[in-house]
Amino acid sequence: MKTPQVSIIILNWNNPDYTINCLHSLGKLTYPNYDVILLDNGSEDDSVQKLQAILLGLNYPVEFITNSRNLGFAEGNNVGIRHALERNADYVLLLNNDTEVASDFIEPLVQMAQSDYRIGITGPKIYYFDSPTRIWSAGGLITESGWTQQLGVNAVDSPEYDYLKRVDYVSGCAMLVKREVIEKIGMLDPRFFAYYEETDWCARAAKAGYSIWYVPQSIIWHKISLEAREQSPLYIYLMTRNRLLFLRNRGASNLRVLLNMVLVDLRTIVAWTIWKRYQSVRPLRQWRLIGMWHFLQGKFGEPDL
Known part of the structure; x- marks a missing residue:
């Protein structure tokens, strides 16, 4: 069987060094059929020049797109999603630029999605980069009040986080989405600009009959400080x-x-x-x-x- 094509979408905004490290991390992937759509989201620093300088040295195909202004996480990624669909991608994988990934992180996500036509979105186990055994996200739940409850956040990894789990949403930090899901429910809602857009996307997918799964065999590391953001x-x-x-x-x-x-x-x-x-x-x-x-x-x- 043909290996599904995965288009990885990375959005940069005024943070080229993180993005460059992420791109080098992707160069070690073992998945045989992927490409990268890299977008600069209207950066005001030297991001474009720095990113252009390293693209020729990468060992995998990258399309570089520059947005004229900051479109936010939602619409900025939508630009990349449209390009991925035009290039006949079977899956779109949103990936934060402040991440680094395990070399085999794509395979478990695709295998889980391929195992059942009703599975629409999958997401990995995400660790803190500066604390590689401490979990940042193991999927998430949505409360009746609309709050998102990220599972495993700040917990030291343990066997309870090693099981596949059906969840309400996975973080937009890294999420694999089937082409047919996007064709059925549409793009990320640009009204959110940033935050809650991936939760809304997952909720719309669930309403359309698809399930969302946390896949702990897929691993990435996120360079984030939760306290600073809050x-x-x-x-x-x-x-x-x-x-x-x-x-x-x-x-x-x-x-x-x-x-x-x-x-x-x-x-x-x-x-x-x-x-x-x-x-x-x-x-x-x-x-x-x-x-x-x-x-x-x-x-x-x-x-x-």
């Missing part, structure tokens, strides 16, 4: 706004979304104000409020801050 005003803003958009996309009524804002978001703001243990995040209260206000105004896509 202290970011932009992260708080986008997570607040986009969670509410995600709830509405899932069919929640306007009344239910408003009640959710009162019970979850406003309650959190009150807790941050009252309780001393939340003193470090107290300055971020306004970004939750702005996120809620922009949701109510219908301001989506690129943040207008």
